[in-house]
Structures are given as C-alpha cells and as structure tokens.
Amino acid sequence: MARIPRPGFVLGILGSASISVQAAGVTLSQALQEALSNGPDAQLVKNSRDSAKEYERSVRSAALPVVTGSASAGLGYQDNATADMIKGLASIPALSALKSMVPSEDPYYSYAVGVKVTQPLVTFGKVSTALRMASTYDRITTANATSQQQTIQQNVADAWFTAVLARARLEATEKSVARQVEVLATLERNFALGSGQKAQVLQAKTRLIQTRQSIVTARSGAAASRKALNRLLSRPADDTSALDTAGLSQFEAMAVPAHEALVQEAYRNRKDLRTMEESSALLKDMTFIKKATYYPTIGLQGAFGFDYASQNASDATKLLKWSSRDWSIGVGMSWTIFDGWSGSGEVGAARAAERSMEINIANVRRGIDITADTYLREKEAADSGLVAAREAVDAASEAYGLYQSNFKAGSGQLSDVLSSEDDLRSAELGLLSARLDVTKACIHLTLVQGKTLVAFPEVK
DSSP, X not given: OOOOOOTTHHHHGGGSSOOOSSTTSBOHHHHHHHHHHHSHHHHHHHHHHHHHHHHHHHHHGGGSOEEEEEEEEEEEOOOOHHHHHHHHHHTSGGGGGGGGGOOOOOOEEXXXXXXXXXXXXXXXXXXXXXXXXXXXXXXXXXXXXXXXXXXXXXXXXXXXXXXXXXXXXXXXXXXXXXXXXXXXXXXXXHHHTTOSOHHHHHHHHHHHHHHHHHHHHHHXXXXXXXXXXXXXXXOOTTOOOOBOOTTGGGGTTOOOOOHHHHHHHHHHHOHHHHHHHHHHHHHHHHHHHHHHTTSOEEEEEEEEEEXXXXXXXXXXXXXXXXXXXXXXEEEEEEOOSOOTTHHHHHHHHHHHHHHHHHHHHHHHXXXXXXXXXXXXXXXXXXXXXXXXXXXXXXXXXXXXXXXHHHHHTTOSOHHHHHHHHHHHHHHHHHHHHHHHHHHHHHHHHHHHXXXXXXXXXXXX
C-alpha cells in the first residue's frame, strides 16, 4: 500500500492547481513557515533551547577545574611567642636591658592576595556520568524542540482550516442572499403584474431577512477565527489577506499505509517518544549521581599568592614582594560521611521518577497505536464524505435549477424554491468542509508518524 508522502511533499502540493476560496493568498504552507519563523510559540521554542544550553554548560562544568581568587586586608592582634620570651628574660635583673628589645604589642595590619585551583582527578564515575548526562540532555532538547515545532504546525493547520471554513460559510451565505434576492424580485414583479400572491412575497422577504441576519453571525465568526490565526502567525490582528486553498485536490486521492506500518513509522520518528526515552536514560544517570555523592572525590589542588603582616600600615606596599609569596600544591580527598539521610532520599526520589517515566513511555506507545487507528478511520470517513458531498452539490444544484425554472413558468411552489436554495447553500459549504476534512486527515496521519509538513527553521 502506498505511503504518505515524505516530509515537505505534503504541503508542497498546496501550491498547485487553484481551487481556492480566495485566490493568490496565504497558503497553508506559507502560514506554517510564518508561524515557525516568527510566531510567538516559535519564540518560546527558541527560548527553551537557550535555557537548555545554559543547563548543559553547567553540567559539563563538573569536568573543568575550579579557579577561585581571594584578597583580604585586616587589623588584629597576633600572639608573639618571641616577645613573650624576651619579656621573661628581661625580668631577670642581670638581663633587664632586654626590656628595650621587647616588640611592640600594637595590632598587626595583615594583607593577602592569591589564586586557588582545584581539578577533579578521580570521582568514581561522577564526572563521566555528568558528561554523558549533558550529551543526553542536548539530544533531549533537540528532540523536544522538534516536537514543539510539530505541535505548532498542528495548531496552525487547525486554525487555518477554521478560518477558511468560516470565510467560506460567510461567502456561501452571501451567495444565498443573492439567490433569494433574485427570487424575491421575480415574486414582486409577478405580483405587480397581478399574477402572484402577496403571501409568497412576504414569505420570500422573511426568508431573505433571516438569511441576511445570518451574514452578521457568519462575518463575526470569520473575523474571530482569522484573528486567532493571525496571532499564531504574529500578523496584525486586523490582517485580512486572502487564504488560498489551492492544492487540496491532490490530497483527495492520497493512499495511506496500513495500521502496523504507520505505528512502526511513528515509533521510529516521534520526537516526543524519543524525548521520553532519552529522559529515562537521563534519570538512570541521575540516580547514579545521587548515589555517587557518598563516593570519595580525589582532586589536584594548587594555590599561589602573597601574604604579609606588619604593625605599620604603610608596609602594605611590601605585599607583592617576592619574599612575601605563599604557595602550595598537592592532592586532596573528600567524601560525605553523614548527611542526615538526605542523599538516600534523593536516590529514592530519582528511582521513583525513573519508574514513572517507564510507565509513561508505555502509555505513549499505546496512545500512538490508538491515535493511528483513529486517524486512519478519520481518513476513510473523510474520503467517503467527500464523494457524498460532491454528489450532494450536483444534486442540489440541479434541483434548485429545476424548481426555479418551474416556479418562473408558473408550475412550481415557492416553498420548493426556498427549500432547494437552502439545500444548495448547505451542499456547497459541505463540499468545502469535506475537502478540508480530507486534508486534515492527511495532516494528522503525517504528524502522528513524527514527520513534518514543512522544513523547520533551525533553532540554535
């Protein structure tokens, strides 16, 4: 059985043969491109991607050295063992001359500046797991951005169809008014010539008034649906560019894959499913990271700086002399001995989240199977509805012509003319609705497989 067209083809055909409600206007393909490039939802996708990049950078930092700088200046008392010893000796009468050599007990001015570098060496898997998590998160954000863009396509397509149908409903009502005006003119002309009935004139006039009121409702619905579409496209709310439905005929003969083939294609391509599978792997790594907080970390540590203390504040200039240098290098190890069981609680929460994700993945797979079956039935019903709608338009058009001819010849009933006109209006609108239903069904079948309607602008 034939497959649904590849990405890009589905909407490429919308630019072909013209069978439009409004010619040379905004096609569905153009609307999708505008929404993906400029729409408010597209901006949210870009912002989420930027946020994800910052998170990736923070995760990768676990493998990089930590460099810290410090600088201090202070005033304080320092216990001087040498001064205490000299005081003790000066208390001996024979050594009383040493009193003049006792250092001052004035407070000391201390200054220090330096840099310290710490580089993890052995983390028992913590760093390597963190790096793997960063790569996984990058894939998740990319898949999630694609999934969000596909959702944008679905929303725009639905809004576009609603606007097209609302506009068509307005135009069909306007055509109905024109036909009723013609019928009323005939009745009034016949009545003026003495061959008609005033009741028929009043009946036709009543129907015309009611239909004209329907135009007000249809116009309001068309304006509201168009504003909703304009919002998704970031167009001005009052933009009334025509909506071009050219190319819909290409969808009507489209064949679709069998249910099993469609489901397998969805399993391979669906980005939301891929995101959940990657998230499951991310949660497994997160569980390990939580457990690994109890493992030791061995790192290389190095420091270099200058340190100087003096009882004279003006000696601060001596701080950066080479003789005041202070440095160290070595290896250190640290680990958590007891944290009030907060770590074990986090491990339990991570494992619970991991199990929940596995359940959600299974539910999504079952949902894909059900949705695929629903959309296949939708396409089958839409194809059948289109055939019936075409037949209805042909029959209603022919019936209206016959009733109108008979009425003008004086052998028909006004009620038959008015009723057939209503039938024709409904049939014309039903035909467009049926064609849109076929297109929507094809779009649903394309998106449920994880395929695209138009090429995505790259989200960097």
